[in-house]
Amino acid sequence: MTEIAIHRAGARRMGFFTDTTVCIGCKACEVACKQWNDLPADGGELRGGGSYDNTRELGATTWRHVRFVELLEPSLPNIPAAHGGAEVPDLVDVAEAPDRWLFMSDVCKHCTHAGCLDACPTGALIRTEFETVVLQPDVCNGCGYCVAACPFGVVDRDHDDGRAAKCTLCYDRLQDGLEPACAKACPTDSIQFGPYEELVDVARRRVARLHEKGVAGAYLYGAGDEPGEELAGGLGAFFLLTEPPERYGLPGQAESPIRENVVPATLAAGGAGLLAAGAVAAAFAIAARSERAPLVGVAAAAAAAIDAWAGRRRRGGREDGPSPAAERPLAGAPEDGP
Numbered sequence: 001m002t003e004i005a006i007h008r009a010g011a012r013r014m015g016f017f018t019d020t021t022v023c024i025g026c027k028a029c030e031v032a033c034k035q036w037n038d039l040p041a042d043g044g045e046l047r048g049g050g051s052y053d054n055t056r057e058l059g060a061t062t063w064r065h066v067r068f069v070e071l072l073e074p075s076l077p078n079i080p081a082a083h084g085g086a087e088v089p090d091l092v093d094v095a096e097a098p099d100r101w102l103f104m105s106d107v108c109k110h111c112t113h114a115g116c117l118d119a120c121p122t123g124a125l126i127r128t129e130f131e132t133v134v135l136q137p138d139v140c141n142g143c144g145y146c147v148a149a150c151p152f153g154v155v156d157r158d159h160d161d162g163r164a165a166k167c168t169l170c171y172d173r174l175q176d177g178l179e180p181a182c183a184k185a186c187p188t189d190s191i192q193f194g195p196y197e198e199l200v201d202v203a204r205r206r207v208a209r210l211h212e213k214g215v216a217g218a219y220l221y222g223a224g225d226e227p228g229e230e231l232a233g234g235l236g237a238f239f240l241l242t243e244p245p246e247r248y249g250l251p252g253q254a255e256s257p258i259r260e261n262v263v264p265a266t267l268a269a270g271g272a273g274l275l276a277a278g279a280v281a282a283a284f285a286i287a288a289r290s291e292r293a294p295l296v297g298v299a300a301a302a303a304a305a306i307d308a309w310a311g312r313r314r315r316g317g318r319e320d321g322p323s324p325a326a327e328r329p330l331a332g333a334p335e336d337g338p
Contacts, residue, residue, distance in 0.1 A: 004127050004128070004131065005127055006127075011129035011130055012130070012195045013131035013195065014132065014174060014193065015132075015169075015194075015196040015199055015238070016110075016237035017192045017199040017200075018104065018191050018237070019189075019190050019239075019240045020102065020103060020104045020105075020241055021215070021242060023190040025066055025068060025103035026066075029064045029066065029105050029181075029183075029185055030065065036173075037063065037168075037170075040061050042062055058106060058108075058153065058156070058166075060156040060157055060159070060164070060166075061158070063166060064106070064107050064167070066103060066105050067104045067106055069104070069243075069248060071100055102242075102247065104239065104248045105186075105190060105191055107167050107237050108154045108167035108237065109222060109231075109237045110132045110133050110237050111231075111232035111254075112232060112234040112235075113255060113256040113259050114133045115255075115256035115258065116135075116147075116150045116154075117146075118149060119145040119146050119149035119256075120145060121143060122139050123139055124136045128174075130169070130171070132169040132174075133236075134171050135164055135168070141163075142157060142161070142162035146164050147164060148257075149256065149257050149258065151232065151257070152251065154166050170182075179193045196236065199238075200224060203224070203240060206218075210240075215242060219240070219241060220241075221245055222237070222239060223235060231251075233255075233256075
């Protein structure tokens with residue numbers, strides 16, 4: 001986990017547990033989030049396809065988003081229409097038909113391995129004393145690296161000022177001992193907030209209870225995984241799902257892109273450093289054999305060696321002649337060898 005930037009005595013890791021089996025799609029969490037964080041509306045019109053999911057996705061001004069996952073319509077009996085017209089579905093059966101909708105209140109995952117935080121060059125993204133990931137808008141420069149680095153598509157840039165924005169897990173409320181606005185507003189306790197380890201225990205018991213009731217497909221997404229199999233190191237905001245994650249718009253696998261590439265990147269950087277050190281040492285050894293070689297000649301020789309290696313790297317390691325940079329005369333270098 002990235003180093004915690006803010007420390008407070010007695011602070012514990014806090015998080016969200018979202019139980020999709022009791023979500024009714026009321027969007028109270030969306031409204032409460034926008035109201036508390038003073039976020040603008042994203043348009044109230046219904047869009048093509050007839051879905052009630054008017055916000056569609058998380059974004060810079062939508063930090064909580066209730067997904068409306070519409071399943072294939074079940075086979076329902078039709079009612080013969082009068083006067084030979086087309087048959088129409090029995091609306092009573094439509095209303096009572098099970099599993100026609102899946103609802104899920106989506107949010108920033110506050111990952112243990114947060115790709116957005118790893119990629120941020122300015123320190124705008126920090127990990128708080130509650131081990132949540134918070135974006136400081138006054139430090140953000142709008143580069144967008146965090147947007148590309150988030151494996152869940154959570155972070156987005158504001159179309160007005162270009163700065164990134166996402167859920168803070170109501171950090172201001174947490175500092176005053178209050179629960180986040182979305183959890184406070186949820187009428188069914190689909191969104192539960194509390195100490196992370198306690199929430200994981202609650203979620204595991206809930207899954208076991210559903211299995212006893214015959215809901216064999218219930219499972220936790222983002223918590224309770226085996227070591228080494230965690231999504232992004234473990235999610236601070238995790239979910240109880242009954243369908244494959246892709247059906248909810250969630251990835252089956254997720255990790256910080258930077259952490260995925262950290263080993264090869266470290267090896268490459270280490271190799272380049274060792275080669276550069278070797279080139280400098282060789283240049284000094286050559287200069288030591290000649291009393292006429294000035295210091296600038298030593299530096300020029302080292303720079304030329306490193307530049308030649310970089311040229312080979314750009315050409316995929318092929319030995320097809322020196323790089324153009326290595327052939328350029330260096331300012332201050334002696335024209336004749338020692």
